[in-house]
Every structure is written in structure tokens, then in C-alpha cells.
Amino acid sequence: MSRVALSLQIADLSGFAKSVREQLGKLPEPPGHVEMLNLLCRSAGFRNYQHCKGVMEAQQRLQMPAPPAPAPVDYALVERAVRLFDEQGRLLRWPTAAALQDLCLWVLWSRLASRQTFSEKQISELIKRWHVFGDHALLRRALIGWRLVQRTLDGSEYRRIEQKPPAELRPLVTRLRLGA
Structure with a gap:
């Protein structure tokens, strides 16, 4: 698998950390590499890693700004x-x-x-x-x-x-x- 450098901007680091912790708490054992990528991308507001990668690559092709981060949850x-x-x-x-x-x-x-x-x-x-x-x-x-x-x-x-x-x-x- 080729490595693609993706830049992930996180508008609300606290909300991101809470989401990661919540998702990790639901797993019976530590996640594997792909599962961890999906978990991190979901915490950043994407459906999964492939969705994140697709959005980032499309933005690079179109030279568009990153989408707004989802509102943080209290x-x-x-x-x-x-x-x-x-x-x-x-x-x-x-x-x-x-x-x-x-x-x-x-x-x-x-x-x-x-x-x-x-x-x-x-x-x-x-x-x-x-x-x-x-x-x-x-x-x-x-x-x-x-x-x-x-x-x-x-x-x-x-x-x-x-x-x-x-x-x-x-x-x-x-x-x-x-x-x-």
C-alpha cells in the first residue's frame, strides 16, 4: 500500500480527543492500524479513512480550502x-x-x-x-x-x-x- 501524506486540521482538539476516547472505550481490544485510521478520521468528522483521503485529494486537486470542522459537542x-x-x-x-x-x-x-x-x-x-x-x-x-x-x-x-x-x-x- 502506497503512503499518502494527509494533513488533518482539527478545529476542536478537545472534542476530537473526547471522540477518540469514546470510540476507543467501545472496543474490546486495541485497534489495528486500519481501524485506528478509521477511528481518527471519524473523530475528525469523516465517515472513515477512505472518505477523509478522498476529500483531501479532491481539495488538493481543486485547491479549495478545507471544509469547516463540525461543531464541537458539549x-x-x-x-x-x-x-x-x-x-x-x-x-x-x-x-x-x-x-x-x-x-x-x-x-x-x-x-x-x-x-x-x-x-x-x-x-x-x-x-x-x-x-x-x-x-x-x-x-x-x-x-x-x-x-x-x-x-x-x-x-x-x-x-x-x-x-x-x-x-x-x-x-x-x-x-x-x-x-x-
Whole structure:
């Protein structure tokens, strides 16, 4: 196998190290050479080594700047948010910290079907199933206030606003599906 020199830029070294540590922790034994290359490339935001190599070679051919690094994940925030949900993924209480409120609302947003219109009754019923503290109106208003859901002026129709979620949403939703 010929050796190709690849320059790997890491925008968030701390996030990269956390990702490497997390992936190494899942392995039963130390990784081999190719497995380690794949692990490092995944931590840098690529699918695997071949994907990384292909992107780097294409950039060199096109003389384009490197793609932006993925947003770093605040795993401490994810761990705090996990504790706010029960085993069925229902929100146990409304947090006081704005960052946690935001992340909890993103979880609810992710459960709403995209490009679908809901009546007030439908969205309220969904929210009631996704929490246990009995204040679906607070959550519905917060989803609108955080601009995650839009509603008509008369309040008869609600729709999820399509947008890029925070980096913390994916690991949080994964943990909730696995049973925190």
C-alpha cells in the first residue's frame, strides 16, 4: 500500500480527543492500524479513512480550502440533559438553566414530523406523551418562543421549523433511545 501524506486540521482538539476516547472505550481490544485510521478520521468528522483521503485529494486537486470542522459537542451538557428524561424518553421536569431548556426543546422538535401541519389539539397530545410534569402548554409556548415551531395567527396550525440542530442533539437523542 502506497503512503499518502494527509494533513488533518482539527478545529476542536478537545472534542476530537473526547471522540477518540469514546470510540476507543467501545472496543474490546486495541485497534489495528486500519481501524485506528478509521477511528481518527471519524473523530475528525469523516465517515472513515477512505472518505477523509478522498476529500483531501479532491481539495488538493481543486485547491479549495478545507471544509469547516463540525461543531464541537458539549458532552457535559448532554450528560446533564440525559438526567432530565426517564427510561421512556419523557421529560421529567422543566430545567431552570436556559441551555438545558433549549436542548430539551430540541429533543421535542426532533420528534415532530417534518413538513407536517398539526392542529393545536394534535401537537398538545404529542407533547403530553413526551413529558410527565403536566404542563404541555408551557412546552408548546416554549417551542414557539424558541422559534422551533411556528403557528398561524389564530393558533389553529402548527409546523416544525426546519433548521440545523445543535451538535448536542444527536448524542442526546442516541442516549435517550438506548435508555439513559
